[in-house]
Amino acid sequence: MHTYSSALVMARTQAPDNPVACYRLATISRALKFFERHFPGILLYSVKTNPDLVVLDELYANGVRNFDVASIIETQMIAERFPGARISYMHPVKNRASIRQAYFEFGVKDFSLDTEEELDKILASTDGAKDLTLLVRLAVPNLHSEINLSEKFGVSFSDAPDLMMQARKKAQRIGVCFHVGSQCMNPAAYGIAIGMVGDLIKASGVMIDIIDVGGGFPSVYANMTPPAMVDYMQEIASSFEQLPASDKCELWAEPGRALVAEAGATVARVELRRNDRLYLNDGTHGGLFDAGTPGFVFPVRGVRPHGRFSPKLVPYTLYGPTCDGLDYMKGPFHLPADIREGDYVEIGNTGAYGACLGTRFNGYGVHDQAMLKDEPIMTMYGDRAGRGRAKQARGSTVTAFPRR
Numbered sequence: 001m002h003t004y005s006s007a008l009v010m011a012r013t014q015a016p017d018n019p020v021a022c023y024r025l026a027t028i029s030r031a032l033k034f035f036e037r038h039f040p041g042i043l044l045y046s047v048k049t050n051p052d053l054v055v056l057d058e059l060y061a062n063g064v065r066n067f068d069v070a071s072i073i074e075t076q077m078i079a080e081r082f083p084g085a086r087i088s089y090m091h092p093v094k095n096r097a098s099i100r101q102a103y104f105e106f107g108v109k110d111f112s113l114d115t116e117e118e119l120d121k122i123l124a125s126t127d128g129a130k131d132l133t134l135l136v137r138l139a140v141p142n143l144h145s146e147i148n149l150s151e152k153f154g155v156s157f158s159d160a161p162d163l164m165m166q167a168r169k170k171a172q173r174i175g176v177c178f179h180v181g182s183q184c185m186n187p188a189a190y191g192i193a194i195g196m197v198g199d200l201i202k203a204s205g206v207m208i209d210i211i212d213v214g215g216g217f218p219s220v221y222a223n224m225t226p227p228a229m230v231d232y233m234q235e236i237a238s239s240f241e242q243l244p245a246s247d248k249c250e251l252w253a254e255p256g257r258a259l260v261a262e263a264g265a266t267v268a269r270v271e272l273r274r275n276d277r278l279y280l281n282d283g284t285h286g287g288l289f290d291a292g293t294p295g296f297v298f299p300v301r302g303v304r305p306h307g308r309f310s311p312k313l314v315p316y317t318l319y320g321p322t323c324d325g326l327d328y329m330k331g332p333f334h335l336p337a338d339i340r341e342g343d344y345v346e347i348g349n350t351g352a353y354g355a356c357l358g359t360r361f362n363g364y365g366v367h368d369q370a371m372l373k374d375e376p377i378m379t380m381y382g383d384r385a386g387r388g389r390a391k392q393a394r395g396s397t398v399t400a401f402p403r404r
Contacts, residue, residue: 005373021368088108222378
């Protein structure tokens, strides 16, 4: 994989026919340092966010030794690549074979669950193991998130005390986990959820060993500027201090997007311009899913290998290369007024749920790869203390819009 100083230099040198998945790995170290400085607990990287080996190796090189997995394939990948890493199987619904293989072959002891049936499944598949760490996933409000994760998983508060007591009888260690939803835009969501855990401890009479606040930590997009990341850390820390738990209770988190979103960018070629529509060689079936169904407005900038753009920016809608009307990204994406066929668009902050969601539908989906040395178009970690609000990189042609 070649390294370039910027997407412009890459496009000028390579003139790629395929879309290019680009990596700015220095951003991973910066995000990790922020979490290590401000999060008062243990970090588990959420592998599903971006399982690219380039990304995983960078995380490991920067000290990550705990991984949240959601499948046996992820489990095997982490166990074989990083012997000795701690793997936590945090998918609340698992098949029996994967539980058994995870426990007996890969040494996984941490499992989440949200039903008594899943508890029975875990116990049966591990032959009644006595060294399990079981985390009951509690359903919590997802009112402040862009993607709701509360409907698919999570035991209701009314049913949770009984499940807690049943799990306590079988577990070496017991915990509670939750997820406030992907791309959470309000730190108070974590305080509300931790407060519910406190109420659950009182209702069940079960003292917990672990509280896992899950993921949901946001990145920045052109239509979504979250509060400063430090506000999330302070909300979690202050709420955790008020929890009716022992001093030995561990605090976990499963960041994904906040660690790796800025590490990825997609450079796509303009195949056709039709008024305010740009047809690109990558789209929602490739590395840009979040720009379609959830409607994220990724930060963008035009890339013209030779010559200059007009300084005037205008809004565009983007279409991907497939013969599918759903391959559509509403935007608006503000790009130069004179952008045309043969130019490229750098689409920033695609390191989370980007290329890993790509398909080969309609014969597309092949990506080249490149390393970039410059700064991302937008960043959550723009100052030395990590306390500032999201910032736009100098010289970027991107406009921020109110949240949807």
